[in-house]
Amino acid sequence: MEGTAAISQCMHGGYHINSDYGFLEFANLKPSAKGDSMIGDALGTSLYNLAMPLVRYDMGDGIELFTDPTASCPCGRTFPLIKAIHGRSDDIIVTPDGRFIISLFTLPELVTGIDLVQFIQESSQQLLVHVVPGKMWTDEQKEKLAFCIEDLVGSEMKVSIRSVDHDDIIADASGKIRPVISHVDWKALV
Numbered sequence: 001m002e003g004t005a006a007i008s009q010c011m012h013g014g015y016h017i018n019s020d021y022g023f024l025e026f027a028n029l030k031p032s033a034k035g036d037s038m039i040g041d042a043l044g045t046s047l048y049n050l051a052m053p054l055v056r057y058d059m060g061d062g063i064e065l066f067t068d069p070t071a072s073c074p075c076g077r078t079f080p081l082i083k084a085i086h087g088r089s090d091d092i093i094v095t096p097d098g099r100f101i102i103s104l105f106t107l108p109e110l111v112t113g114i115d116l117v118q119f120i121q122e123s124s125q126q127l128l129v130h131v132v133p134g135k136m137w138t139d140e141q142k143e144k145l146a147f148c149i150e151d152l153v154g155s156e157m158k159v160s161i162r163s164v165d166h167d168d169i170i171a172d173a174s175g176k177i178r179p180v181i182s183h184v185d186w187k188a189l190v
């Protein structure tokens with residue numbers, strides 16, 4: 001995870017930029033087709049990633065901004081609002097019982113011994129987990145990972161965890177390794 005910038009949705013549906021976490025800028029802004037908003041690329045600068053600070057990192061997401069920069073949210077938070085995020089919707093996992101999971105990438109922090117992991121949703125019922133094992137990887141840690149995954153995706157999802165080599169991890173065209181890949185079009189399910 002590059003950890004450059006973060007946006008959170010509040011209970012009123014507003015998308016707030018967590019500007020205390022990272023500095024978010026927008027490039028190539030242009031009016032949307034409807035003309036009531038602007039769409040551009042998200043560039044993030046990390047404030048917390050001290051191991052490898054990234055500056056103006058192209059996050060690969062399209063951000064839609066309100067044309068009115070003073071737009072506010074009924075929740076009262078003063079973190080800046082954006083209208084919508086467009087982009088990497090292919091890293092959402094949809095479970096058979098209808099949950100939308102976006103937080104799988106946090107699980108490797110709960111177990112030890114994982115050098116690299118990639119979650120691949122192959123079908124609506126199947127989740128494949130590729131683990132590049134490190135020195136501390138054990139059956140016990142594998143069980144712990146399986147338990148954490150089931151806790152998130154529920155018991156109806158068929159989960160297989162496989163140990164693989166680094167070369168088996170799928171990188172996208174830019175060389176970036178995305179922790180979650182879905183081959184299921186969740187938009188067809190809603």
Ligand SMILES: [Zn+2]
Nearest residue numbers: 010014073075
């Ligand atoms: Zn809000």
